[in-house]
Amino acid sequence: MTSSQTSKKKGRVFSGARPTGRQHLGNYLGAIQNFVALQENYDCIHCIVDLHALTTMDSTEDLRQNSYEMALDWLAAGIRPEDSIIFIQSHVPEVTELHTILSMVTPLGKLTDLPTFKEKARQQPHNVNYGLVGYPVLMTADIVLYKADTVPVGIDQAPHLEFAREVVRSFNYRYNTNVLIEPQMKATEMPKVIGIDGQQKMSKSLNNHIEMASTPEETQARVMQMVTDPARIRRTDPGDPDVCNVFSLHKNFSSPEEIEMVNLECRRAGIGCVQCKQLLARNLNTSLEPFRARRTEFAQKPEGVWEILRDGAERAQVIAKKTMAEVREAVGLP
Numbered sequence: 001m002t003s004s005q006t007s008k009k010k011g012r013v014f015s016g017a018r019p020t021g022r023q024h025l026g027n028y029l030g031a032i033q034n035f036v037a038l039q040e041n042y043d044c045i046h047c048i049v050d051l052h053a054l055t056t057m058d059s060t061e062d063l064r065q066n067s068y069e070m071a072l073d074w075l076a077a078g079i080r081p082e083d084s085i086i087f088i089q090s091h092v093p094e095v096t097e098l099h100t101i102l103s104m105v106t107p108l109g110k111l112t113d114l115p116t117f118k119e120k121a122r123q124q125p126h127n128v129n130y131g132l133v134g135y136p137v138l139m140t141a142d143i144v145l146y147k148a149d150t151v152p153v154g155i156d157q158a159p160h161l162e163f164a165r166e167v168v169r170s171f172n173y174r175y176n177t178n179v180l181i182e183p184q185m186k187a188t189e190m191p192k193v194i195g196i197d198g199q200q201k202m203s204k205s206l207n208n209h210i211e212m213a214s215t216p217e218e219t220q221a222r223v224m225q226m227v228t229d230p231a232r233i234r235r236t237d238p239g240d241p242d243v244c245n246v247f248s249l250h251k252n253f254s255s256p257e258e259i260e261m262v263n264l265e266c267r268r269a270g271i272g273c274v275q276c277k278q279l280l281a282r283n284l285n286t287s288l289e290p291f292r293a294r295r296t297e298f299a300q301k302p303e304g305v306w307e308i309l310r311d312g313a314e315r316a317q318v319i320a321k322k323t324m325a326e327v328r329e330a331v332g333l334p
C-alpha cells in the first residue's frame with residue numbers, strides 16, 4: 001500500500017498481546033480476526049509485549065520461541081506486514097524510557113488500588129514485583145509512544161484505557177503540553193470463547209484450547225473431547241444448543257444452513273453429539289486450511305519472520321524516536 005493510501009485511513013490503532021506462543025481459537029475469534037479487519041481502515045501497530053510478559057514469568061526460556069510462534073500465527077492469519085507494523089516490544093527500547101517518565105506522573109496508590117493489580121498479587125504472592133505494579137504505566141507508554149489514537153478493547157478492558165487516558169492528561173497538564181494523545185477506546189465485540197471443558201474461557205494454561213495450527217487430526221480429536229449440553233445424557237434425549245459450546249463454535253465456522261439444522265435437530269434429538277462434533281471438526285478444518293497452508297509457508301523461512309519483526313521494529317522506532325524527542329523537550333530534560 002502506498003503512503004497516500006495509508007494517509008486516507010481513519011487513525012492509528014495500537015494493540016498489544018503477550019507472547020503466548022501458538023494461538024488458539026479463543027485468540028483468533030477474540031482478537032486476531034479483528035486485527036486483520038482493522039487493517040482496511042486504520043494504520044495498525046501490533047506489538048508482541050515481551051516486557052509485559054516478564055512481570056508474571058518465572059522462566060523466560062520459551063519467550064523467544066513463543067514470540068516467534070505468535071508472530072507466525074498473526075502473519076498466517078492475515079496481518080499484512082506491508083500495511084501494518086508488527087514487532088516485539090523490547091526491540092524499541094524507547095518504551096522503557098517513556099514508562100519511566102510517565103511513572104513520575106502516576107500516583108502509586110492508584111496503581112495498587114487497581115483490581116487487576118490486586119488480582120495478580122493474589123495469583124503470584126511469591127512474586128509481587130515492581131514491574132507488576134507499573135504494568136498499566138508501561139501499557140500507557142506502549143500506546144502513546146506510537147501516537148495511537150485508537151485502541152480496540154473489549155468492554156471489560158475499558159478501565160485500563162481510562163487509566164491510560166488519565167496518565168496522559170496528568171503528563172500534559174504537568175508539563176503544559178499536548179504532545180501525548182489521549183487514546184480513544186474502540187469498543188469491540190470480543191466474544192468470550194469457552195474452552196473444550198464447556199466452562200472456562202479458552203486458555204492454554206487450562207489446556208482447554210484448540211490450537212489454530214494443529215493438524216486436522218489433532219483438531220478433530222480436541223473437538224470430540226468437547227463437553228456438550230450436560231443435560232443430554234442419552235442419544236435420544238433432546239439437547240439445548242444454547243447451552244452447548246459445540247453449537248457456539250458452529251456459529252463461527254459452519255454455514256447458516258448447518259447452524260439452522262443443528263439448532264433444530266439437536267432440540268428434537270434428530271442429531272447425535274458425535275455427528276454434530278464431526279460436522280464441526282470438518283468445518284473447522286476447512287476454515288483453517290488456508291491459514292495452515294500460509295503458516296507452513298512462513299515457517300519454512302523462520303529468518304523471514306524475524307526479518308519482518310525487525311523491519312516492524314525499525315518502522316515503529318522512527319515514530320518512537322520522534323515522540324521521545326517531543327517528550328524530552330516538554331519535560332525539560334537537559
Ligand code: SF4
Pocket residue numbers: 228229232239240241244245246247262266267271272273274276277
Ligand atoms: S447435538 Fe450438537 S449442539 Fe446439541 S448438545 Fe450435542 S453437540 Fe451440542
